[in-house]
Ligand SMILES: Nc1ncnc2c1ncn2[C@@H]1O[C@H](COP(=O)(O)OP(=O)(O)OP(=O)(O)O)[C@@H](O)[C@H]1O
């Protein structure tokens with residue numbers, strides 16, 4: 376599978392702060408990442424999206440210089456992961472998937488920040504000042520900052536972990552599955568906090584996730600498939616790359632049967648069909664707006680009478696479900 380970089384429309388281009396260039400990465404003798412190329416510009420939130428086992432965490436471990444490419448290169452904040460690991464350690468904050476990898480549970484949020492901040496040679500008073508500013512921004516009051524992490528909720532622990540990752544004020548924050556295991560409300564709250572940190576401090580962020588919801592919060596997304604990058608671009612540009620240019624036809628019946636789904640799928644100009652709720656199908660066609668009369672005629676010939684046919688926007692879920700992006704020539 377070759378990769379495609381959907382072109383950037385913006386003319387103002389901050390420098391690339393993360394850049395993988397034809398990088399190949401092994402763990403032991405096994406090649407895990409194959410010929411990976413992607414980048415993120417300063418100030419961006421990059422979503423690294425892909426199925427389980429596609430290589431997301433491995434790529435994140437390269438970004439923290441724990442793993443090095445055996446072929447190709449990876450640069451983080453301008454430093455080469457192959458020989459500038461110490462500089463990368465200072466330039467990045469890392470929020471692992473599980474808090475027990477990043478926090479001491481008997482310690483409070485502030486004590487955790489002090490403990491880890493000292494690894495960056497920061498004075499205690501400065502760490503406390505930074506941590507309480509960050510924790511306030513993350514919705515903590517004084518009481519919560521001083522409770523042992525052990526008694527905090529999952530969402531609160533995640534925010535402490537983010538604070539610890541940011542206490543040395545790195546330009547880049549790397550988060551592995553930050554929203555996994557949180558309920559829908561907390562997931563959105565956390566992602567909103569991250570966006571606020573991104574705006575307030577200009578921190579560039581990498582959000583590793585298999586959750587497509589995360590993409591809504593990203594300025595760029597890179598899609599991993601089986602150890603390769605299959606696509607990279609602005610989420611809206613990716614959606615616009617679908618058949619139909621970001622729009623689809625939605626056709627609704629009073630009841631959907633297999634027979635109806637098959638017949639609709641057989642309409643010659645319908646490229647993809649996906650279910651989109653009770654009684655509805657989303658159809659991906661080349662010119663959705665011009666295709667309504669033709670679709671109605673085709674359905675009539677099949678003795679199908681829809682309740683409604685309308686134009687709807689495609690979204691990132693459709694992007695994955697249809698996989699109908701145009702393969703590069
Ligand atoms: N230490 C290791 N030794 C051998 N293989 C490994 C090791 N770590 C990861 N792998 C393999 O590398 C591939 C990519 O793993 P990785 O953890 O990067 O995937 P992922 O996209 O983060 O998946 P998930 O969504 O489940 O976290 C998998 O096939 C995995 O089995």
Ligand SMILES: [Mg+2]
Nearest residue numbers: 431432433551
């Ligand atoms: Mg992972």
